[in-house]
Amino acid sequence: MDIEEIQKEIVEEFSIYDDWMDKYNYLIELGKEMPAMDPKYRTDQYLIDGCTSRVWIHAELDDEGKMIITADSDAIITKGIVALLIRVFSGHSPEEIKDAELTFIDEVGLKENLSPTRANGLLSMVHQIRMYALAFYTKQQSGKKE
Amino acid sequence: MLDVEKIRKDFPILGQQVYGKPLVYLDNGATTQKPTIVLETIERLYNKENSNVHRGVHHLSNVTTENYEAARKTVQDFIHAEHAHEIIFTHGTTSSINAVAFSFGERYVQAGDEIIVSGMEHHANIVPWQMLCERKGAIxxxxxxxxxxxxxxEKLDDLISEKTKLLAVTQVSNVLGTINPVKKIVKIAHAHNVPVLIDGAQGIQHEKTDVQETDCDFYVFSGHKIYGPTGIGVLYGKEKWLNEMPPYQGGGDMIKKVTFEKTIYEDLPLKFEAGTMNYIGAIGLGKAIEYLQKTxxxxxxxxxxxxxxxxTSRLMQxxxxxIFGTSDHKTGIVSFLIGDIHPYDTGMILDKLGVAVRTGHHCAEPLVESYGITGTVRASFAFYNTKEEVDILYNALLKVIEMLG
Known part of the structure; x- marks a missing residue:
């Protein structure tokens, strides 16, 4: 599935919930289920500057040149959001990730809560993932030229 | 006795719903809501009286100047300053502290000197002093x-040395709600000839302030935390200091005479009020104070x-x-955490239940980190809040535990 299809799938999943509490419970569930991050990346180097909760993001390339993202947060709702971002982005090529449009946040009806403000650091998270993608993409391109 | 029903009608914003739930506004430590009289005053001023102060020969300018100076007098009376010209209008607490850090620092602070702050200060009462210390090589x-x-x-006596130039301390902690014994603090500092700045940002609205009785040298606060408009603040300074300190901003209205060779500054308070002031904010603040006195x-x-x-008693159940901050002398603020639930998660769920609180380090990172945590949930109260609203908070927190515990 490409990034757009995954986003559509998430929107569909959320569409069965009509009140905020179910949506949040789902996010909390996702946060709890998210695989643990390798503790060696839970350091200041991988910390995203959020305002009220801490988020760590790490990305690396696998053998096929796809970006593998792992992350963690000390707040469970934030962790649920990060889990969704990982589901959308992780496993895709840096080129896809750097150009991808992020639409699902609006469409799942969480926009007013998860608006890209400094409070939840969503914008910073997405920015950090794109920065990783751009760095890996640039590296891949220069590798091709050599 | 206050008639809360009647009071709440004076604050139209409180009557609204968020996410279909009645708004429970418990973030008064961040900013307070404005009574109708303040809002109407601002509207009337822009509609009928707006004109720059201290400048015009014309009617409107005179009216506004009179109102502006009357607001200064209102503030003077409210904090019981000796002179009206000891009241300087600024943009807020932060700009007041920065003004003192710069002007006082320029005049009195040299390399090797010391400034003392307390461990419970807001960043606004830490960073300007740090900047001063960096500028001057002070500690x-x-x-x-x-x-x-x-x-x-008990540690203050030993902390003060011959190098200590100023002590800056908050009246009420914005995280813990502690009311500090400022009069006692000033007495200790003055025994060593050290002047004291009191940060009244969280104190002015909860405590009766008397700068002469306290004998503090500087007292600062923000208009928006005492039901006045945003963008207006006060710097009180004893005449003797303000006269000796150089202005921190140059410009119009703060001068007696300008030539390219030399400028003669105005007398107090204008010496510290360069450029067009937020005179409408000042008049609005005056109205807010009058409203509080009338109430x-x-x-x-x-x-x-x-x-x-x-x-406190409800949440402890x-x-x-x-609860963080269990001093015997507290007001207005309750900071807490539930188990290991992150304050941000708590705040998000409370928000959906209509309850507005603040979460995080509350711009007092050193204090919050001293408890080994990264943040708290803070409920902060104003006189328009009700016990029913506290009960709503209580029930909302039970819901938080149900979802996140």
Whole structure:
């Protein structure tokens, strides 16, 4: 599935919930289920500057040149959001990730809560993932030229 | 006794719903809501009286100048300053502290000197002093805080040295709600000839302030935290200091005479009010203070303490809830965490239930980190809040535990 299809799938999943509490419970569930991050990346180097909760993001390339993202947060709702971002982005090529449009946040009806403000650091998270993608993409391109 | 029903009608914003739930506004430590009289005053001023102060020969300018100076007088009376010209209008607490840090620092602070702050200060009462210390090669020292959230006053004598140039301390902690014994602090500092700045940002609205009785050298606060408009603040300074200190901003209205060779500054207070001031904000602040006095400031103080105590007793019934700041002298603020639930998660769920609180480090990172945590949930009260609203908070927190516990 490409990034757009995954986003559509998430929107569909959320569409069965009509009140905020179910949506949040789902996010909390996702946060709890998210695989643990390798503790060696839970350091200041991988910390995203959020305002009220801490988020760590790490990305690396696998053998096929796809970006593998792992992350963690000390707040469970934030962790649920990060889990969704990982589901959308992780496993895709840096080129896809750097150009991808992020639409699902609006469409799942969480926009007013998860608006890209400094409070939840969503914008910073997405920015950090794109920065990783751009760095890996640039590296891949220069590798091709050599 | 305050008639809360009637009071709430004076604050139209409180009557609204968020996410279909009645708004429970418990973030008064961040900013307070404005009574209709303040809003109407601002509208009337822009509609009928707007004109720049201290400049015009014309009618409107005179009217506005009179109102502006009357607001200065209102502030003077409210904090019981000796002279009206000891009241300088600024943009807020932060700009007041920065002004003192710059002007006082320029005049009196040299390399090797010391400035003392307390361990419970807001960043606004830390960073300007740090910047001053960096500029001058001075040293910032910290008066520690007990686990309960009281200043360790017994350590102040030893902390002060011959190099100490100023002590800056908050009247009320914005995280813990502790009311500091400012009069006692000033007495200790003055015994060593050290002047004191009191940060009144969280104190002015909850405590009766008398700068002459306290004998503090500087007192600063923000208009928006005492039901006035945003963008207006006050710097009170004893005449003697303000006269000796150089202005921190140059411009129009602060001068007697300008030539390219030399400028003669105006007398107080204008020396510290360069450029066009927020005169409408100042007049709005004056109205807010009048409103509080008319409502009964003693009753307001009593009510906010009562709300804080009721909230404390109610929240303590919640299993796993830990309150930060358990001083015997508290007002207006309850900071807490439930178990290991992150304050951000708590705040998000409370928000959806209509309850507005603040979460995080509350711009007091050193204090919050001293408890080994990264943040708290803070409920902060104003006299327009009700016990029913505290009960709504209580029930909302039970819901938080149900979802996140």
């Amino acid at each position: 910032l020292k910290v008066l520690p805080v007990t686990e309960k959230g009281d200043l360790q006053l 009964g400031f003693d009753d307001i103080i009593a009510r906010e303490q009562e709300l804080e105590e009721y909230a 919640i299993p796993g809830l830990r």
